[in-house]
Amino acid sequence: MQRIGVFVCWCGSNIAGTVDVVAVAEALKKEPGVVFSANYQYMCSQAGQDLIKQAVKEHNLTGIVVCSCSPRMHEATFRKTAAAAGLNPYMVEIANIREQCSWVHKEMPIGTEKAIILGKAAIAKVNLNVPLTPGESPVTKRALVIGGGIAGIQTALDIADAGFEVDIVEKKPTIGGKMAQLDKTFPTLDCAACILTPKMVDVAQNEKIRIFSYSEVTEVKGFVGNFDVKIKKKARYVKEELCTGCGACTEKCPMKKVPNDFNLNMDTKRAIYIPFAQAVPKVATIDPDYCNMLKNGKCGVCSKVCTAGAIDYTQKDEFIEEKYGAIVVATGFNPISMDKFDEFAYNQSKDVITSLEFERLTNAAGPTAGKLLRPSDGKHPEKIVFVQCVGSRCDACNEKGKEYCSKICCMYTAKHAMLTRDKYPDTDVTVFYIDVRTPGKNFDEFYRRAVEEYGVHYIKGMVGKVSPEGDKLMVQASDLLDNKQLKIEADLVVLAAAIEPDKSARPLATMLTASMDTNDFFTEAHPKLRPVESPTAGVFLSGACQGPKDIPETVAQAGAAASKVIGLLAKDKLTGNPCVAHSNELMCNGCSSCERVCPYGAITYEDKEFRMPDRTTQIRRIAVVNPAVCQGCGCCTVACPSGAMDLKGFASEQIMAEVDAICK
Amino acid sequence: MQVKEYKPLIVAFCCNWCSYAGADLAGNNRLNYPADVKIIRVPCSCRVNPMFVLRAFQRGADGVILCGCHPGDCHYTSGNYYTRRRMALLFSMLDYLGIERERTRVEWVSAAEGAKFAATMNDFAEKVAALGENKRLEDLRCKK
């Protein structure tokens, strides 16, 4: 029999205003197992906690029931109090008589009656509580960063800086991500390459960091501290360790008509290529869809010109298996497809482009060597129209766009407009906006400069239709402030396309059992308090995979994710939640029902020898729960036909005792 | 003769992550619902064994409601999907045995839906009260 102490909190007048706390304490004193009962103004205060500790000692309490606010509020507090008094912290139960009683019922007799019943239920449960001890598991001191953009790079550098090993898996042949494609960055206008490429070199030279480029994660098993990850290194048909990045092959390859995805297909590359001059690793890759040698065995030029002997047409995909203690997702974003927005004629005219394409068009390493020329005829555009919010802020019923604000478009559009006016003062630049959103350090000042110093026309209103007429683009738009419909003849139209998470994120989330929102952004463990952690333990979020972000925010989050990873890897052992499932092997049928419903793969089976009453032995298949993996949902307990599976802290008997107490 | 107003006894199983938090939010916002509703906290709606539901009825509950995270939002990713199947079948069976279908319910209540929690409990309590005592399901031995 337990020796239970009941502590009824007034919470000032929050509880005492509607619940007769003295009567509750008195009534609960009579319950089986209760040897002590008290009430106090603020149980969570130091004095209140001292009262509990003292009672534990004086009355040799084995269990505690606190009738107070929600356990979500102070369960942890009172568990610590119990521990301080030498009691197992899991011998504490809370009866929620504030949020679920005094605050929702108005009359004292009703509130009091219900508080007593809730107290009885908690007492009934504590009577069946047993001390619980959290399990421990080791930590593999290596982190995996998935995605090699600025988010992944920063996270990897910060983790490596703390002395831990990090692997970056990047699906493209080079790290760098979207930032490598940008020209200048707002609001300071420093050149993206100038600030990114040194970091890429740092990554390459850091002994703690390995880069798996042109690679993908294909399988994730295990749990926090102990992930087993399978990585597919796609065949690039070039031996990475031999290639010197001299580029001879990329100049001699006769297949010249390969769309250059780095320049968003606005120009071409060769079938063997290095995406850009500062690529890391600076290694050539063969595109098997275009290489004649790989397609029909005719060519072999690259192999002939390669003095290092790095070309290997027989290379196969390679699988690497590695253990990690933590995983950081940094899969980034992409602009959405403009296919469904052809009122802007993106598919009907080459001179309607997205902002990211504009970025390449103005980049010195881009298809026009940095000269702003129209993709259709290579002429200099004299009138440019920028359209904001294309596909962002759409209604949920709208089939075309995204509901969210893409966050970065206002600023990069201001940047594009400003830079255009700076370089080509004769070019007329008009921006159509719905709202200009500039909440960032020096952001609004930047936008104002675009208007006031650089003479960019900002018109409040949306573009309704773009009509390619001859070599011009007829832009039909609203000027809401002037209450006019405008028809502007433009030479170039730039669409600020909404951004969305990279398509690889969804299957990755499934592998990681990390949750996502309806837009396929990863959800954070808590939107305010745990913004860089996924709800799945050991999985962290960095950059735009969690939501639209600009570069400074991404870098900040990348650093935050790294610090969380470092905090985890710094531990030698992890302590788990003791409220986990466990199977009574004597009752287990080995039927696999529990395994099938377990979302974490925490249940495995083993054949175990049992000694029978008749002294024979039997070998039976039984379920074994890995307490480090189990998260304690209890789904298996219901799937189990024999009742062998139970959940510590929420045992069937305990819950039924609560039911009985309430229904008495 | 004094007629005492009939008060139903309602057991609500709430998952810790969404619905229990939703109930807390209803409290924070002082949204009233009948005191007849007594909440039992479970880690996930999938922890609720049909046996608990039957046990509650057997011991004299007039209505049993399960609340969990919205499908797709389960803290444990898939628990509430199993709840949905289990309770769909259990409730259909109870109905098949001629037990009033209004006595059982599953409702998805998120941590943000304090108002929905209160509204759900008000509605459920009202419907159960309208049915009167749970003659068909209770265990007479437990009545005094």
Place this chain on the structure above:
Amino acid sequence: MKFSYFPGCTLKNKAKDLDIYARKCAEVLGVTLEEIENWQCCGGVFTTAKDEVATKLSSVRILKDAQKNNLDLVTVCSACHNVVKQTNYAMQNDAEFASKVNRYMAEDEYNGETKIYHYLELIRDVIGYDKVKECVVNPLAGKKIAAYYGCLLLRPNSVMRMDDPENPTIIEDLIKALGATPVVYSYRNECCGGYVRMESPELAVKKSNTVIESAKKAGAEVIVTACPLCKYNLEKSGCDIPVVYLTELLAEALGVKEDTNE
């Protein structure tokens, strides 16, 4: 293959060609169009107001008749297609509207079960352009033809679901199948002025001219349409290139055009 067929009143009168050639060509392409009996006018425009019930009953009856015949429904006139399809959509998705309508229906309930094809969809989805190509006896090689969609075939796309409403290709693909060259121009999905012609002819002329100019600038020699009102508006706005019904064009290529003149 057999389909229920709803020609609509204009096709029985001012736009006979649209109807006659539709039937002739269908036969050549191996499809039988069985005209619904005792149909009534669809009303010409779909009223989006939720409380308009009576004006939509004729469309529901047409749909119900097709269902009774156990056949999918084919329309040719863009306006009829738009009205019937939008009505059907409302019957499927607006329960209140459907129950009001069903109170007027003498027989069984109707809840939007009938599948509707526009003649163009019939060609694309059922017959196939390959079959059309096989049947062409008179390739229209060298002809530069501009497809004029107007509004009714494409919008609202959530209901019509015929093609990309901003960059459609269904008529262009047919033109290609007939051996001619489609002319793509940007105002092919812009309104011709529609019914406003009645009250404000000047607005209709202005709108039609935008379309005509755009098509001509892109090099069109002929404009093809599926809508009698579009054809009328374009022609009345002084269009100096021919405006023809798409079934007429099809008949020409399939070699059945002369037959009707006899």
Place this chain on the structure above:
Amino acid sequence: MSNSKKYLREEIIRISGVNPKKCMRCGKCSATCPAYDEMEYHPHQFVYMVENGNIEPLLESESLYRCLTCFACVERCPRSVEPAKLVEAVRLAAVRKQGNNRMTANDVPELIDDETPQQLIVSAFRKYTK
């Protein structure tokens, strides 16, 4: 807002099935409207004015009969507000009033010619009369 204004607003919202509150004031409907120049009140104003219960001026306006019902605004509205349906609802509210038919059968012969398709006549009746 006066009660009669409120009532009219509710009525328009009910008939049209449109929720003007969804509008984010981007003006794409008006940017897209082919009859814009002929209208006194433009599509975005219809949405805004209905939301504010300022419907009387719309009922009086010729703009009601300039809308081509071409659904371009419906198609392109990023917020799924469907302005054309609001215009239609206000137009119906106007023509349903006693004596507000804009066209009678007697007017027709003057307005048509030999080629006028039936479609035009029936559509015009749907649009201009109750």
Place this chain on the structure above:
Amino acid sequence: MQKITRDVLVEKAVSLLENGSVSCVLGWKKGEFDYDITPAVFESKEELVSDFIFDDFCGANFSKYLVQKTRKVEGKILVFLKPCDTYSFNQLLTEHRFDREKVYAVGIPCEGMVDIGKIKAITGDGISSIVCGDTIKVNTIYDESFDINAKDVLLERCINCKSKKHVAYDELIGEEGEVIESNRFDEVARLEAMTPDERFAFWQNELSKCIRCNACRDVCPACTCEKCVFNNPKSGVENKAPANEFEEKMFHIIRAFHVAGRCTDCGECSRVCPQNIPLHLLNRKFIKDIDSFYGEYQAGAEVGSRAPLVNYTTEDIEPCDVFERGND
């Protein structure tokens, strides 16, 4: 009525036993009366020849016995499986309840088994002898004799036979049959169509007959738990004498729920119920609901299939919507 004779089976069993392929045989043996057939283990030719029975009363499904038997017996066990038994056989394999390697399964066709209750309803008590066949000859101690058409006294589960096809066997005797379109859900549908009051009255009447003898559980091939919840004092539902009506309802609901998605609809529960409670109507309700809510599913049709209650789709029906659909 059975086309396969006892002698064929005995011959098969003897030859397998004698050549050492199997070490024992699970078969049917006569009990106190002709119609009182019980499962038995045969270990020698002599036992087989003298006691082995196969006739129209051999309804017993042996699959369940394999769970314990395979653990105890060295060598293989020969088991005879009627088509419906093979579904239970597979279901137990899915649940890893016995080692397939330790069983030699011989599929035998079945023409349907007869219901002694139905015969007794015709003849009255005091049956002294029964001779099976298409026409069943019954003599009583009162010197009455009856000729009964076997088809008229089939077990309920055989009238609504769902399959004459064996879904598992090592060897098949006789010809393979087909899965049958049965009307087994008609009775469930009839109950569903009643008012709740009528349904309540129906079940109250039926379940109040329960004497809690546990025969349904003991025979059920899905009930092979190492420890049954009804025997476990900690489960909260342990075995008690029937105290009132709801106690019984609870027992049967829990039992039906425990086997939901795993029940192959073999009908053994109703066959053995001494009170003739139509227990299969509870199980069939779950099967019917599962079929209509989640797509058709036959437990035991294949080994390793994922039972509906350990599966889900994101689009599953909501519990509040089941009443309308279930009663369609």
